[in-house]
Amino acid sequence: MIEILSPARVATARTSGALVADILQTLRTRTVPGTNLLEIDGWAKEMILGAGAQSCYVDYAPSFGRGPFGHYICTAVNDAVLHGRPRDQVLAPGDLLTLDLAVAQDGVAADAAISFLVGGTGDPESVALIAATERALAAGIAAAGPDARIGDLSHAIGTVLGEAGYPINTEFGxxxxxxxxxxxxxxxxxxxxxxGYRLRPGLLLALEPWVMADTATLAIDADGWTLRSATGCRTAHTEHTIAITEDGAEILTLPTH
Structure with missing residues (x-):
């Protein structure tokens, strides 16, 4: 199903997007060496429910997972990149952590992800991975607008990732x-x-460039959810939800503070 939202529903999406972005930024600030992934999940739950919103993950049970997911946020560490299921794991300085969050308010969802280094510093490869996904996301957003096609966005994202030297997996996007x-x-x-599909005002898209340093092949954990690089290399993932407008694209998942 491709859904085109009315202006009123896009306004609701702005509220959902701001909540997602603010929760992610709060979690980033709270996360330090010694933080447990289950603590992050608990904080996310508290903030989502406290805002009167609904988690898109707790009851999520798609065909590719061993569902339901049962947690409020995806937490992927180092070689994990997608659908990272929170577990009893304590973060160390320099760990590369990806937080991926989707929340619905008043019946409209928003989705975003950030990757960052725990403790604020880490190896140059990790810094480069994160930066490449951020540049690719910016390129994809810049290519979006009415009458653009999906392939235009994909090409913009892939050009940045490819020029950075990373293999690109197309199973998930x-x-x-x-x-x-x-x-x-x-x-x-x-x-x-x-x-591909021609974009129209009122269409919402979650764009999410992600890469693995030296492979395009994924491996899945025994939990049935967490996807990792097949070689054990590090990974990064950045995501925004955007709304196609009459003259371009609006990022809905920017923090308000």
Missing amino acids: GHGIGSTMHQDPHVPNTGRPGR
């Missing part, structure tokens, strides 16, 4: 979002310009 978290159209992280 960006997606439509609205009354549910995952909708059509799929937005691969590489593609050919001028191809």
Whole structure:
């Protein structure tokens, strides 16, 4: 299903997006060496429910997972990159942590992810990984607008990731979002310009460039959810929800403070 939101529903999406962004920034500030992933999950739960919102993850049970997910946020560490299920793990200085959060308010969802180094410093490879996903996301957003096609966004994202020297996996990527978290159209992280669905005002997309340092192959944990690099290399993942407007794209998941 491809959903086109009314202006009123896009306004609701702004509220959901701001909540997602503010929770992620609060979690980033609280997370230090010695923080347990289960603590992060608990903090996310408290903030989501405290805002009167709903988690998109707790009852999430797609065909590719061993569901339901049962937690409020995805926490992926170092070689983990997607669907990281919180577990009893204490973070160390220099760990590369990705937090991925999707929340719905008043029936409209927003989705975002950030990658950062625990303690604020780490190896140059990790810094480069994170920076590449951030640049790719900016390029994808810049390519978005009415009458652009999905392939234009995918091409913009993939060009940045490829020029940075990273293999690109196309099994998982960006997606439509609205009354549910995952909708059509799929937005691969590489593609050919001028191809695919033509964007329209009112369409919401979650764009999410992610990379693994030296492989495009994923491995799955015994938990049935957490996806890791097959080689054990480090990974990064950055995501925003955007709304297509009459003259471009609006980022909905920017923090308010």
